[in-house]
Amino acid sequence: xxxxxxxxxxxxxxxxxxxxxxxxxxxxxxxxxxxxxxxxxxxxxxxxxxxxxxxxxxxxxxxxxxxxxxxxxxxxxxxxxxxxxxxxxxxxxxxxxxxxxxxxxxxxxxxxxxxxxxxxxxxxxxxxxxxxxxxxxxxxxxxxxxxxxxxxxxxxxxxxxxxxxxxxxxxxxxxxxxxxxxxxxxxxxxxxxxxxxxxxxxxxxxxxxxxxxxxxxxxxxxxxxxxxxxxxxxxxxxxxxxxxxxxxxxxxxxxxxxxxxxxxxxxxxxxxxxxxxxxxxxxxxxxxxx
Amino acid sequence: xxxxxxxxxxxxxxxxxxxxxxxxxxxxxxxxxxxxxxxxxxxxxxxxxxxxxxxxxxxxxxxxxxxxxxxxxxxxxxxxxxxxxxxxxxxxxxxxxxxxxxxxxxxxxxxxxxxxxxxxxxxxxxxxxxxxxxxxxxxxxxxxxxxxxxxxxxxxxxxxxxxxxxxxxxxxxxxxxxxxxxxxxxxxxxxxxxxxxxxxxxxxxxxxxxxxxxxxxxxxxxxxxxxxxxxxxxxxxxxxxxxxxxxxxxxxxxxxxxxxxxxxxxxxxxxxxxxxxxxxxxxxxxxxxxxxxxxxxxxxxxxxxxxxxxxxxxxxxxxxxxxxxxxxxxxxx
Numbered sequence: 001x002x003x004x005x006x007x008x009x010x011x012x013x014x015x016x017x018x019x020x021x022x023x024x025x026x027x028x029x030x031x032x033x034x035x036x037x038x039x040x041x042x043x044x045x046x047x048x049x050x051x052x053x054x055x056x057x058x059x060x061x062x063x064x065x066x067x068x069x070x071x072x073x074x075x076x077x078x079x080x081x082x083x084x085x086x087x088x089x090x091x092x093x094x095x096x097x098x099x100x101x102x103x104x105x106x107x108x109x110x111x112x113x114x115x116x117x118x119x120x121x122x123x124x125x126x127x128x129x130x131x132x133x134x135x136x137x138x139x140x141x142x143x144x145x146x147x148x149x150x151x152x153x154x155x156x157x158x159x160x161x162x163x164x165x166x167x168x169x170x171x172x173x174x175x176x177x178x179x180x181x182x183x184x185x186x187x188x189x190x191x192x193x194x195x196x197x198x199x200x201x202x203x204x205x206x207x208x209x210x211x212x213x214x215x216x217x218x219x220x221x222x223x224x225x226x227x228x229x230x231x232x233x234x235x236x237x238x239x240x241x242x243x244x245x246x247x248x249x250x251x252x253x254x255x256x257x258x259x260x261x262x263x264x265x266x267x268x269x270x271x272x273x274x275x276x277x278x279x280x281x282x283x284x285x286x287x288x289x290x
Numbered sequence: 291x292x293x294x295x296x297x298x299x300x301x302x303x304x305x306x307x308x309x310x311x312x313x314x315x316x317x318x319x320x321x322x323x324x325x326x327x328x329x330x331x332x333x334x335x336x337x338x339x340x341x342x343x344x345x346x347x348x349x350x351x352x353x354x355x356x357x358x359x360x361x362x363x364x365x366x367x368x369x370x371x372x373x374x375x376x377x378x379x380x381x382x383x384x385x386x387x388x389x390x391x392x393x394x395x396x397x398x399x400x401x402x403x404x405x406x407x408x409x410x411x412x413x414x415x416x417x418x419x420x421x422x423x424x425x426x427x428x429x430x431x432x433x434x435x436x437x438x439x440x441x442x443x444x445x446x447x448x449x450x451x452x453x454x455x456x457x458x459x460x461x462x463x464x465x466x467x468x469x470x471x472x473x474x475x476x477x478x479x480x481x482x483x484x485x486x487x488x489x490x491x492x493x494x495x496x497x498x499x500x501x502x503x504x505x506x507x508x509x510x511x512x513x514x515x516x517x518x519x520x521x522x523x524x525x526x527x528x529x530x531x532x533x534x535x536x537x538x539x540x541x542x543x544x545x546x547x548x549x550x551x552x553x554x555x556x557x558x559x560x561x562x563x564x565x566x567x568x569x570x571x572x573x574x575x576x577x578x579x580x581x582x583x584x585x586x587x588x589x590x591x592x593x594x595x596x597x598x599x600x601x602x603x604x605x606x607x608x609x610x611x612x613x614x615x616x617x618x619x620x621x622x623x
Contacts, residue, residue, distance in 0.1 A: 038407040090594045096351050099407045100547065101594045103353065107540060107587030114580035218580075222536075226418070229411055268422050271415045278412055279402045 009138035010259045011252060016144040018251020019151035020206050024224060025231035025243040026158055027202030033238030034175040034195040037087070037098040042228055043221025044106035045200050047113060049075050049207035050216035057124045057211075064124070064208045065146065072204040079200030083193040106221070113218035123215040147209035154205045155244060158198070162240070171195055175238070227254075230274040236283065298475040301554055305471060308558075309464045316453030325452035331565045332459045333520065337538060338545035338557035339466040340513035345543065346551035347473050348506040349486030353410040354417030355514055355542045357395065360533030361420070362388040362515025366522040367436045368429060377447035381519050388515020389508045396507035400500050414539070421534035435529025438522060447523050455524050462516050463558075469509065470554050482506055483552070514542070537583070544586045548593050550602025559601050564589065 024046060031039045039045075052071050056062040062070075082105065090101035128146075132139045162168040173181040174191045182188050231250050235242020250270070257269045315328050337359065344350050362384040369380035395416055399409055424430045442448045449455050473479030484492040485499045493499055522528050532538075541564075549560025567589065568582045575581055597603055 038411070086591060086595070090591070092598050094598075095406050096410075097594050097598060099351070099410060100543075101591050103540075104587045104590035104594065107583055107590070111580035111583040111587065115578055115584060119579070226411070226415055268419055271419045271422075274415050275398075275412055275419075278404065278408050279398060282402075282408065 005137045010255050012138050012140055014252035014255030016148040018248035019148045020209055021227060021231055021251050022244045022247025023151040023154055023202050023206045025228045025247050026155055027199035028228045029232045029238055029243040031196055031199040034171055035192055040099055040102040041106040043225030044109035046203045046224055047221035048109055049204045050211055053207050053211045054122055054216050064211050068208045071208055072201045075204030076197040076201040080193045080197035083196035110218050119218060121215050121217040124211055126212050129212055141213055143212035150209045226274055227270055233277050301471055305467045312460050316456055325456055329452055329456045331562050332463050334545055334561035334565055335558050336462050336517045337542040338561045340510050341542035342546040342557045344506050344510035346546055347482050348503055351410045352413040354413035354539050356534050356538040357417040357420055358388040358392050358511035358514035359518040359538045361391045362518030363522045363528045363533050364430055366519035367438055367528050370438055384519040385512050385515040389512040392507045392511025396504045400503045417534050421530050424530035438526040459520050466513050474554060544590045548589055548600055550600030553602040556600050556602035
């Protein structure tokens with residue numbers, strides 16, 4: 001029989017990780033849903049955001065949680081520029097070209113980080129890094145709890161922007177019917193860049209929530225890329241609710257899988273799930289067309 | 291656009307000329323630096339050509355070609371270390387093993403109609419699975435890797451000078467060029483390009499896209515396997531991140547795309563250009579970690595934006611302009 005007192009902390013842990021996964025996947029699915037492109041550089045951009053949070057803390061003493069608006073704004077501007085200057089020009093009408101351009105961007109970002117910051121793994125020390133609170137029989141780290149709550153708040157904000165603001169309406173219009181939106185006077189290139197910027201701003205938030213309980217090195221993004229893709233495909237490409245549910249699901253599966261199978265096989269699990277989902281259920285859990 | 295017999299003949303003559311010219315390099319120079327440069331450029335050409343078979347002619351973009359490279363490398367090393375097999379005998383095993391992995395991944399992916407970005411990501415995921423497996427199991431030496439003992443003799447595929455290795459990899463490159471020539475001029479290549487350009491139309495005229503793509507990935511993987519075996523013979527060492535890490539996958543794809551996908555000489559051109567660039571940066575900045583890959587990434591983005599048909603595309607455009615003018619001026623060949 002399963003002992004619930006062992007399973008429960010693992011479940012809780014999975015839910016908190018899952019919330020951050022969901023936030024990362026929301027950014028990816030927004031970009032996919034609107035621009036119909038797969039942003040292969042998503043992990044590398046997260047890595048860049050993590051370094052930003054790291055240096056803000058180490059050099060300027062800015063607490064990661066206070067750095068949140070700054071990092072989000074920075075990532076937004078970075079994404080907006082990247083879409084306008086690079087990605088928008090790379091398509092030539094072929095999805096593969098965009099994938100290649102984002103692959104190029106991820107190679108450049110990762111290796112610039114390697115060049116400037118070396119391959120050292122770095123983490124930050126905060127007063128709350130090691131503090132924990134008890135929830136039922138489980139002890140949970142405070143940063144993880146903050147990450148959970150914060151990820152939900154930012155996701156809620158994203159849902160509000162998409163559902164209730166003019167910008168959100170424009171984004172949805174462009175995603176559904178680009179030509180029609182253009183005829184209604186919507187600046188499609190601007191909306192594309194805004195969507196890319198918002199997608200990366202989600203990464204900025206995720207980085208602020210992650211770093212106090214995590215680490216950064218030049219390769220750190222690679223692990224998140226396929227996790228995020230798995231979630232997005234699982235949830236149905238372009239679906240927000242799917243990304244949210246998928247994020248929690250993958251977080252919990254990973255956490256419990258790691259408990260049952262051990263660390264290294266747990267790592268393989270995520271890739272096997274990805275391959276299986278893409279092969280056998282590319283339309284995702286909610287049946288949205290892939 | 292269709293290749294005529296005479297242009298096919300000229301291409302063959304070009305391949306022969308290339309083979310003879312490069313084969314003479316070790317005869318005219320004994321400079322280790324020069325020989326090493328040519329050998330590594332040929333090696334880069336080989337993996338770019340391998341990628342080009344599936345990516346350029348088949349339109350299936352793999353992000354995980356290291357999967358086949360690493361499999362060939364591990365088979366080459368393990369056959370010698372644990373099987374006591376002569377490297378010349380191990381080589382066909384490495385090639386066959388890599389091709390088998392290619393057929394397996396291809397059968398799964400193409401059976402379920404995977405294409406475009408999904409295929410790219412799945413190949414990447416497979417390479418990652420193999421990397422983690424190579425770290426976890428014992429017969430690959432785990433994370434420490436495998437070292438093939440130094441026993442210098444041609445019978446042992448370990449050459450005293452770089453020249454021997456150069457000839458070996460040149461043989462692989464010429465074989466890959468001949469296969470590429472066949473793709474440009476033969477029936478199978480025509481089918482493959484038809485599937486790339488419009489799968490439904492190809493199916494409508496009786497081509498089986500699944501089989502054609504499967505054959506292409508098998509062929510492509512076989513050459514990656516040869517490259518992996520070659521790597522082990524030259525460096526006498528392999529570990530999971532060299533074998534299945536992203537560097538080889540990226541090198542193969544960037545060189546093919548920079549040079550020009552679906553062309554005969556594009557991958558050669560791309561590999562040489564990238565190696566010259568890498569050498570120049572090394573001379574300018576010294577040995578810095580990651581700088582080569584930064585250059586590769588920047589070049590990839592620039593090529594995708596400004597020259598989506600690669601460097602070979604410039605030549606094609608010029609030739610088209612030329613022949614258009616030639617027709618006007620009435621000295622058309």
